[in-house]
Amino acid sequence: MKTEKISYLIGSGVTLLFVFLAFQFYNYQNLRHEEQDPKSFVGVLENLDLKMLDFKMQLRGSKPSEAKVGLIAIDDKSIEEVGRWPWDRKVIAKLVDNVFADGASSLGFDVIFSEPQFGDPSSDMALAESLTKHRDKVVTGSFNEPAGDAWAPYQDYCVNEAFARANGADVVKLNASFVVEDKADPYESIDFGQLLNQLFTALEAENVPLLLKNEFKVASEAELSDAQKRFMKIEVTKRNFEYCQTWLTSNDPFVPTKENPELVKAYAEIFAVPEKDLESAVKKFKKTVLRHPLPASWSWSANLPMMQAGVDYNASFNAFQDNDGSVRRMPLFYRTGNRMGTSFVPTLSLQTYLTGMGYRAQVTVDKTSNSKNKVVTAFDVYDPKQEPEKKMFSISADKFSFMRVNYYGGTYSIPHIPAREILRNSPTIKIIHTFWHPESQKFQPKVVEVDRKEFFKDRMLIMGATATGVYDLRVTPFEKNFPGPEIHVQALAQLADHKFLSPWSKEAKLMPWIILALGIFLSVVLTQVGAVPGLIISATTLAVIVATDLFLFLKFNIMISIMLPLLVLVIVNFAIQTYKYLTEEKKKKELKTTFAKYVSPAIVDEVLKSPENLELGGKKQRMTVFFSDVRGFTTLSESLDPQKLSEILSRYLTPMTDIVFKNRGTLDKYMGDALMAFFGAPIAYDGHAKEACRTALQSLVKLKELQEEFKKEGIPTIDIGIGINTGEMSVGNMGSTIVRNYTVMGDAVNLGSRLEGINKEYGTRIIISEFTYGDVKDAFVCREVDMVKVKGKNLPVKIFELVAEGQVDKDHQERLSTFEKAYRDYQEMNFKNALEAFETLDKNHGDPVAAIYVERCQEFLENPPPQDWDRVFVMTKK
Template identity: 30%
Template structure:
């Protein structure tokens, strides 16, 4: 009987190995036949890590056959030409200047969906102008119409950008004609990404431009830009990306054609034919972005240098020019397999470059061939069966050698296919299957558990209080690394005038100052249950309610902010005594739903938060100086933390948003407020109530009293100035007193 039991125990690894192999075979089949399933998403995420690693190890080696130059609206351009947005007449001058340089094509990674305000029209509408002066001014309207000037110069060589998106029924501007319309019966057969909304072009620009392409991107679930759509569907029309439209214009291709293969009742896109060129995509028209290298792989020229340089610039002759932005507050930065902070305009440049170069003799695109699923299944099945049969018969050392050798073969073969044929072959499921069967036979379950603990400690140890880490190690269910949407509070804080401060200090002094500043600030955030997201220069970002739940996250964030401001006041004389500059900070806090999780690539990952609520928190911090306050919070934070005394600061629309929000200044906790402070805040809030009711005299009277008692408070004077302007204007019936911030 004992012998039978021993025999059964010997057979257990074989049977368990078959179970493991069967599991991976089923996962492979489900992932293939049910896109977006749990199996597909899990394998895709793992293969994305492999993809990033391959790009790091073997980036494409590609020389541009046609010069692609990025004209950058950078800080220097804004300094010399004025803040963004520039007038359309200045953009017309930029296009004219580029045409003088004999460029081949011009593409704008900028969207022009709304008309520019004509200054003459504004004067006639809002000013008190005599009849004779009106007649003279009417004649000036065409001369100062920036949209017309811009439209008149974009017909020959300029391709404009627009957005296709799914953000709540927005239909702004107009769309160009689709390059192809699909019949109703084919709409369900094709899996092209459908976008129900658009932010299009100003009609007169759409009519005049040489062409137009969408600049929308669809990053992967972890926020990394590995692939980008070359075609998207709106209604029954197919639209091309900016890079695809530029390539079509450059190649003088009369059409873009879908090359498809039948798969059951479905039509799978295999590639796009752009004239004589072929560029491979996936079944939905998404293309893997063949990054030529890190940021700066293409030459950059400052827009102001183009506008003010009458001489020939050799690099621009016969070049394709992409106009984009890198100025602070305007930068379109993406996370890519090669680096974070990658300019979005270079994504278009890489795709454009690769499409132009993809000919019959050379394939610049990276893709998964149609035969890949069958090959992967065969390798998975055969290698699994061989391992299940061989490994139980080997000593542990030989098990490691065989398993390691086979893994090396899989990896090197995968790299060779990537390098030589540009095949993006999956590796994760093959490695996982091999590894799982090997682990089963050498009994390393304990090591895997220990490794998970070390990873958790490494990931969170620098960002959350040590007690939190211990709780997570003891109770894994309390926190996870997977991305999720959660109602949270985020805090942004940075040092005022840091650029000036840093320029006046030596590197050692600057390091000393930042260390002595961040150490107590971080301690305060930890004391109030916050999680440090990141430090960027002088900026610190933190959030609450992750990784551990905190039902009082808004209250704790405000307490932390007030404690930070108090600590900064304590540090000022200490810094001065040490020969360091005085430090002041601005803090912005917002509460709302955010995406939180472990994000990034194989070589760099971080536990962070993303989303519109996060962006609003950053914007609130940036406008504290505008209002002369040190701390601003959004409506969500205000609603969740009634324990504080608040001063309503403004109703605003921040850059990039359409819906107004109220922003508040937390003064102190209610129980700590003196009678004098309560009275002043109550008077101020009463003045704002009169202001929003258009009761100018009543509002002005209170504000003047407050300004007299506290002339240094910027808010009082700001609203007095607004009242002086508004009382003589004819306001629309729906005026709500909303102020729009046009810069970030």
Template identity: 30%
Template sequence: MKQHLTRYLLGFALLLVLLGHSAGFYHIPLITRLDNIIYDAKVVLSMPQKLDDRVVILDIDEKSLAELGRWPWSRDKLATLVSNLFDKYHAAVLGFDVVFAERDDSSGLMHLEALAGRQLKDNLVFQSALQELRPQLDYDARFAEALKGRPVVLGYFMSSENRNALGALPAPVLPAGTFSGRRIDFRSFTGYGGNLELLQKSAASAGFFNMVPDYDGATRRVPMLVEYQGAYYESLALAMVRQYLGNPKVVPGFPPASKNYQAMEWIDLPTPQGTLRIPVDENVSSLVPFRGYQGSFHYIPAADVIAGRARVEDLQHKFVILGTTAAGLKDHRVTPVGNVYPGVEVHANLIAGMLDGAIKYRPSYVLGADVVMLLLAGGVMVFLLPLLSAARAAIASLAVLLFLLAVNFAFWQAGNLVLPLANSLILVFLLYAVNMSWGYFVESRSKRQFTELFGQYVPPELVDEMARNPEGYSMDGRKAELTVLFSDIRSFTTISEGLEPDQLATLMNLYLGAMTEVVRDNRGTLDKYIGDAIMAFWGAPMDDFDHAKRAVLTAIKMQQALVALNKTLVQRGWPELRIGVGVNTGIMTVGDMGSPVRKAYTVMGDAVNLGSRLEGITKQYGVGIIVGETTRDKLKKDFVFRELDRVKVKGKDEPVGIYEPLGLEGEPSRAEMEELKLWGQFLRSFRAQDWDAAEVTLLNLSRANPRYLYEKVYAGRIALYRKESPGAGWDGSWKFDTK
């Protein structure tokens, strides 16, 4: 136990950190993001991908818009649609994924009534004719008449952005005070946009069609009940299912003996044939049981039903939802099964899932299950791994990993229960990594060359530390994850041509001396000078787990030191210097390399070459520092980065992300953070090939801060891609053909 005490303490520390997230004491976004990725993968892998003909989508598609005109259509057409749907096609239930909040004045009745009340109020012939025509011209009344006595569910939306109450709401399914004494985290709204009161009174029911996306913008669940002014209202999908079942009461479901357990876990719809149970989570939302990709339900153009061209067998006894897939009407969602997914099909999936009892179950107590799994897996690994060899530790870790996966998928498939998985996976990988790293860096011992040999290659200030354990260091070549830095003076040829040789030598001595001091102050290994360029690296010969952080701090401090140096140069009448710095982290070969005549302790490898390329393209984007994707991933909790681009540098086919460090976390101003947020919005639009949105965002960025060259770069790319689209398979990257 004493021999492995440090490893036990590290293991328990990791376990406690992850347990805090599972228990809800704090939130670790990375774990939540990974859980969502795993959930989405399970959805895609397990969905049946079969057409469900019980639910039909009446599509306000491009064909219908071309035939009937732009939306909204006049209500007389919708009256015809409703009448045909029930009288000719014998649909079971109709739901509207649209709202009718304003009067329909397209018939001109309002103007005729204005004339009748003023200029023609004494014209008996006009008054008589208007009286006869009014029933035909009052499209709202005709639509309302078509709704009466039929199982029609209107749609409306809830709002939390204001307190506006537009139109009419249906009666709540549960009155205020229903959940008195229980703390249930309903989604609460302060306003709504409802239908005309005339239409609402004529319809059998109504349901809200709000979809509340997760923090990453994806729609995975939909509220079943929401709270407004103390009362509770149902979703469109739930309202349609209730209409189909004969409008049973909504019965909130709580586990037995749930006095101290506040969460509501299901909704029951009791009918003479049995009770339909709908699982809900802590927000009284249900996970969407996606059947497949877009098109898992039968789509029929709405124009075909109005014209009577649709087949009776396609609509008879079906759930029918009127919605849209037309791009211009903007009813699309990001979902686990598609980034552009029709909102109306989300409702269809929910209806089908309710009927099948296929909605996955994610109650509040799954947090407890996650804690138990962490304790079991973590306890075994914390105690076991330090006692095993590297090979047996790998086998044991793999066995625990497979056990966790098997349990999780068994609950998913057999019990419809959604258990968290990311936390347990991260724990397994971290404990394995910590134990293997400890064994390699601390416990492994082999013969080393004398530390004094390194005095030829590394900063003298590190030699004293190395001398304390000379057998711990070797000049032999090895692979390691290090961070490399390259810096270069911009337009150096032009500067050198304008100075006398002795002036140039003095300038270079001042510059290289100042920059070298910064590298050494941050414990870097100075590799070499290449003319006016500087190459340095971190993490060897002394191991430094903060090698990426030190390298990025060095790059920032080099730019700061250059400001002070330029004041000296200007006083001498010399030009100011500007430098570009590239930083990259990755696996490199480090060691004593060269010929029998001359050797150097240096680094080589693809990661080194990429660091050099990054320095070279700083001038393309008009920035002082560019770091690679691996460096940024290691430091995103410590620094604020701006993603500049995804590029393919010369000699590489795979794109890499490049980033500009803006400073340590908390250093950038509020204005800079707002600009960064806007820049992220631009990149999303650009990579989605939404050139109009990207161009507007880029214009706003340029107005706010016109100094960045890369905004001009992107303006040119947008113009290029408008002429020649990069295509559907484009990965968003730009290829550089020069170094």
């Protein structure tokens, strides 16, 4: 077969594969979030496409909004001035009164007041009165735990009533400004609560006595404390929700059958059918009800009743994360069941916008053309103040009600008003906003002073915590540590500006055919021309695709998923140009790329010279594993901001990794502040135990230098513990078919990890096993510390403290000799002599290991061990 024909078939084959993937990709996008598998191939493509969208936003750069919105920031300086968060509710009440006195049109809370303020009930009352005073302008905030679709679609009606019975009205306010019209709900007019509340009452009559008896061991609710009563209410509500998952199934304890004639009659009345037709009516009901497009939520956290009851609007401030953890979109409302007025909660940004503008949003839900699912078909905003009511615009939301957040930029793209500024009685306030700086030719944050009333007039506000210690930080396309409340405010500005990101409406239908045409074009052209012309044609095609995509995005805010066309272009080109390229040089480059991350360049070169020494699938050999971990890292992380903490960690791990490389070690992985390495692979050599011990000692020398540097900079002191073990291990490229890692596994590795943790028990820094000691005892000074059984192991092992390489000074040697003699006395159960020696070492030299044996000897003198004592200490911790 000719080369040209093979090339054409390869290109065509790749093209057809991507056409198939395109259909799968767009089907994947039609799935609800909880149905998606981010680890699948199309899930990976989706993630790549999202990263491409991030890149386009970053390329567009910051474009601060001029919308009349703002973020009342509970920032670090406000907390310094007012006091630790959460603040006294009277302070919040004053803040609320001040912003509305200055002319704000609405205020949404990205905070929740779910518990009474400790010690001063008048503070709660003060805030409740303030919220009630401004009830038509305030939007309280709630949050929930997603439940997914834990029940069948028809069981939503049961969940409605269970939620209402659990005081769902505290969360879902009857709200004329937000309406969900479900055109595919044939049972909207049926009052299921009439029946279900009777079933819940019967269910609770069974559950309450059981809870009193089994959980609280009391006879009546009167004997319960307030906390127990709250727990009781939660448990009863939970069981009601669990009942909904069995409603009208074979597991339903209240199923309407001939054995329950009263239930049959009650159900027949609900469905308005003769009793003889009830069974078919129930079957039709269960089959007819379609799944709602929005996933269900439950376990809502609501504000205190005194606060919630006094306001007209409540919203959810949940943040929705894509599978990679970034926040790019938000559902415009949440639901628990499927009934208007009892189930739907708008998101904070939407409700704050509707409240501030006096608008009304109407969501239309209807079934799809194939009648298998329900989707959001329209999301319209109206102005009810006009006669007749006028439609203002439509929100660009997908069929699940998700709106893409069209970020204006990083932090401060929306004006931040520090809370302390609002609490001051001044005609002006200082705000922080992003402005264009001619000198740097970019947007940068700047503090400006503005007229207070002019700034707040008709402004829509959201209040939230941005202080570092509150940790409400999110990942966005512009920043990895972005204040969570500003996401809501940026979405609020997007609603006010009508600047929505919209998908190309015909993309799912046309893109597979575009990919087919592109792939066939490339297959024909690249088969006929040489490498250089082919590269030019491919580069030109790539430029046209990218330029078209950027033009539509930057000019019209239209999103197109171009990842598949780009992959087709690249892979068809690559496949045709290199299908015979299977040379040894390519294999060496792959190996070098793989192992450059784990070992020093010298070892990489050695691997490439003798690739037969490398077994990618894994093999067993005797090696040495090395674990080190930072002591005091938790304290350090609590005292530093994330950026500084990352810098400190890099300053520590970089030289420690260099030491591993210098001593012919292989870096396995970083585990936060911990480092794992091994010696003796990928190139096998003798003396790997010595190299590991040398690495450990050099690490302590470097640590001392770092401690001095950190001390001068006022950074808390850190220390490290190191564990080393030698033995048979499996080494090679291991993992899944998607992600692999060159690593070691086995019992010997696990023992090394346990030895690192043992340092905490003995106050040491480097612990090695008897197996490592056997290899290094002639070159290194060590002392036997104990014989232990580590957690998860049945056989004891001797452990040694690594002291030095070569010799130690006379004084140190005498201390080691004293310890060794005392340790032998201890082993021989001569506890009195051992105690005297250990006490001397502890008192004169502060030896932490000796201090441990002082306690043990004292214990054994009082309670001698049996004559068959095995001298083994059992570790109970990892």
